[in-house]
Amino acid sequence: MNGDYALQIQAASKVFYNGGKAIPALAPLDLEIARGEFVCLLGTSGCGKSTLLNLIAGLDDPSSGSIYVNGAPLKGPGPDRVMMFQEAALFPWLTVQENVEFGLRQQNVAPQKCSEIAKLWLERVNLQGFEKAYAHQLSGGMRQRVALARSLTIDPAILLMDEPFGALDAMTRDRLHIELENLWLSTGKTILFVTHNVREAVALGDRVLVFSPRPGRVIADYKINLPRPRSLEDLVVINKTAEIMQTLRQAIASSSVSQELEWQL
């Protein structure tokens, strides 16, 4: 396989079984993602984008097809790919500092070194001074920042983000967008970012992949060549958003799936 790509997906699909009934979640999908690319996966709830992320994370196995990471076939979870969830999923029995160190500790890195690296990342997500706090003492936005730091300490090549800012208020989300963009610019990581928010996708992505409703398949692949940092008030951003919205609406209208679809603008 070609090692130039961070990720190559060949005809990967996923079918879930519920009481003997097959539920296709992801139609066979081909996808290539370049190193350092910021890709947003856009689609309705239940369109298979989270399923795809789980497959890439190695937390779930594809029903068919194959996935290559840096040219090598994927085998289970690995520290080269880290996933962030809609909830921060911080461990409540650990302090912020211990949460951020967690991944390094699993790799048997010396405690002194763990502590240094964790401190560094906590500073980069603007959480210095909160090392000894517990998750319940933080706001939603701060928790996601800790989760981000926790993911980045083990220095993954690929960051998989499953609607990580979905539960946050718009102001906090905007701020975290800027912080994430800066981190991405300075670290050059490959990011796959799942969202159902079109503006979020356009504001962040180099590329926006639009998924059809279940079973998920990519129906459009937009390159977003707009200068950064992008402002949500920018006319070009608004126009691009409208264009993608149009594609999505058509996809939903032509899909036989009847489900409640809520689009956030």
Place this chain on the structure above:
Amino acid sequence: MATLAKNNLLLRGLKGITTTSNPIKRETLYRRVVFFSLLFVGWELFSHSGVWPDYLFPGPIAIAQSLWSGLKKGLYIYGTWVSMLRLIAGYVISLLIGVPLGALIARNKYFKDTLGALVISLQALPSVCWLPLAILWFGLNERAILFVVVMGSLFSIVLGVESGINNTPPIYVKAARNLGTTGLRLYTRVILPSAFPIILAGLKQGWAFAWRSLMSAELLYFTLSLGNLLQTGRDLNDAAQVMAVMTVIIGIGLAFNQLLFAPFERQIANRWGFSPSK
């Protein structure tokens, strides 16, 4: 500048939360002193009222005197020592069997379907019901008592560990696997710490049941112990001794709760952010 000010504010707020040494509020202390004073004074007066003979219904003063003389003779201290040894031995055996068994039942379908069902059935049996069988099997000796104590506490521990592990939020396991945790470490670093609040509740219940089982069993024994002292009090028509021993039993129960479990409970409340019940 504005962010800095906000951070400072948050930090100050944080300090307010993290310093959770919770001394009893003055108000609560006041209520308690008044309540217990009234209770004891009323009780003392009632015991002298002649409604019931005072050897059957002694007041707090008579009980305190009996307690003091029992302690001075070393009777209560020795009885407490014997009972404590049995309790601790029984509880430790229950822990050694119960914790691994609970973990096994939680993680293995076959054990859950078989042993899990057995544990739930036996949990429904008050442990003192084991005593006749234990005496038939082991005779009227220490082993029979230990057996009853273990039967009393074991199943609560098993069920606590099992439900703690089963209620581990899958997202923690997912997050940990993602960060490179595998195999046994998934248990020691994620599942057990996450399950700890529920496991602790099971351990605490197991302790309470061990204590109750022991007292029931000791009532039937002739060797000196707390339960036996209750029984001798009855035989001597000495209600003051019965109540004095009951006071000792209450005191031990409270002390263990405060020393053994309360510190862990405070730690959990602190970390998880459970607020103390109002």
